[in-house]
Amino acid sequence: MKVESQQKLLDCNIKSKVKEQHSSYGEIPSLIKWTGSKRSQASRIAALVPEHNHYYEPFLGGGALLYLFARPRATGSDIYKPLVDFWIMVRDNSEYLIDNYYTQWGLLQESLPEYYYIVRERFNTTHQPEDLSFLMRTCVNGIVRFSKKGDFNNSFHLSRRGMLPDTYSSIVKDWSEKIREVDFICGDFETVVSQSKPGDFVYLDPPYAGNKQRYIGDLDISRFYGVLEDLNYRGVKWALSFDGARGKKTYDYSPPSDLYRRRENLTSGYSAVSKVLNGPIEEVNEALYLNY
Ligand SMILES: C[S@@+](CC[C@H](N)C(=O)[O-])C[C@H]1O[C@@H](n2cnc3c(N)ncnc32)[C@H](O)[C@@H]1O
Incomplete structure (x- = not known):
């Protein structure tokens, strides 16, 4: 062979x-x-x-x-602070996180893949946890990758459209309940x-x-x-x-x-x-x- x-x-x-x-x-x-x-x-x-x-x-x-x-x-x-901020948001502000994903996912479907790169650029400046989550659900195989400077630099997963918002919502709710009493520290x-x-x-x-x-x-x-x-x-x-x-x-x-x-x-x-x-x-x- x-x-x-x-x-x-x-x-x-x-x-x-x-x-x-x-x-x-x-x-x-x-x-x-x-x-x-x-x-x-x-x-x-x-x-x-x-x-x-x-x-x-x-x-x-x-x-x-x-x-x-x-x-x-x-x-x-x-x-990694944006990651810890994300965990805190899942625990304390899951409704906002879910709403934000519905909105961003909708914008992505209207403008594939440009919207992904808009969010990536924004994340590398503001480090908002909801943007990190959105990028992780839509980038190539969900693998985080950083440049030497520390910027998130993975590309959009072209053959996929990102996790469906309803699925995202039920996962976030499940975790949010689970980690209600967890302390998160950066x-x-x-x-x-x-x-x-x-x-x-x-x-x-x-x-x-x-x-x-x-x-x-x-x-x-x-x-x-x-x-x-x-x-x-x-x-x-x-x-x-x-x-x-x-x-x-x-x-x-x-x-x-x-x-x-x-x-x-x-x-x-x-x-x-x-x-x-x-x-x-x-x-x-x-x-x-x-x-x-
Ligand atoms: C192998 S990953 C953990 C994966 C995790 N067990 C999971 O199931 O997803 C290692 C983590 O350690 C973090 N890390 C690296 N250096 C660290 C340090 N000095 N103190 C705390 N965390 C650190 C990284 O940011 C990364 O999230």
């Missing part, structure tokens, strides 16, 4: 595997797609989460796990998790090292390990999504073995990022490290 046909067959197999996985996590509605989303693994990670008092998710992104642990006491935080993970106490639980999902273009902010790995060490010292339980082999490449950033007690392998499906960049479909293997 030619290499090209073999690759196609492999891609097909991976795609059908991914479809199977999607049906098992259908219960978490996709509010905002974020690079590195853990929706596909959320139920498997959740099964490993111990009883806890306060739940912390300091690399919130699209907050797949937050949906399952939003109550009774939870804090979600991220370094800030660095270290500051936020320093508030945790014994009996609390922290779920950490930092960006892949070397994946700067897809996130705002940078992560110093020795500082990160220092925070894990501090949590261990203070008796706070944590789980960390980390490293992983993606296709042929191995992203091997396993934490030092004295920092954690066990490691679970989780396969998350194919990389949406390589799909956007028209690269070969790569299976992503993620590991979960636990300090308990």
Whole structure:
């Protein structure tokens, strides 16, 4: 068999595997797609989460796990302010967010794709959370991408017209109810998790090292390990999504073995990022490290 046909067959197999996985996590509605989303693994990670008092998710992104642990006491935080503003708007001002989407979606249908680029330009100046949400629901595969300057620079998804407003509305309402009592903070993970106490639980999902273009902010790995060490010292339980082999490449950033007690392998499906960049479909293997 030619290499090209073999690759196609492999891609097909991976795609059908991914479809199977999607049906098992259908219960978490996709509010905002974020690079590195853990929706596909959320139920498997959740099964490993111990009883806890306060739940912390300091690399919130699209907050797949937050949906399952939003109550009774939870804090979600991220370094990217427009994203945190979006979460706050979903919690406190969902009606405005929904109305705004109906309006913007209507304008988009009248002027495809020009309206998308008007909103993108506006967002890069004003950073309004409703614009971020609109862009994320209409850009190529919903993948966030930033220029070196920090501007959102993904293109419009030409073959799609954006999520239907009725669907958007029911997803926002569902999440809004779920996160009613969640505290959202814009800030660095270290500051936020320093508030945790014994009996609390922290779920950490930092960006892949070397994946700067897809996130705002940078992560110093020795500082990160220092925070894990501090949590261990203070008796706070944590789980960390980390490293992983993606296709042929191995992203091997396993934490030092004295920092954690066990490691679970989780396969998350194919990389949406390589799909956007028209690269070969790569299976992503993620590991979960636990300090308990
Ligand atoms: C892998 S994503 C999280 C994905 C999320 N678990 C989900 O399911 O959508 C990592 C997030 O960490 C955030 N981040 C990067 N550096 C950070 C820092 N120093 N402190 C807090 N958040 C940071 C990024 O903005 C990004 O949203």
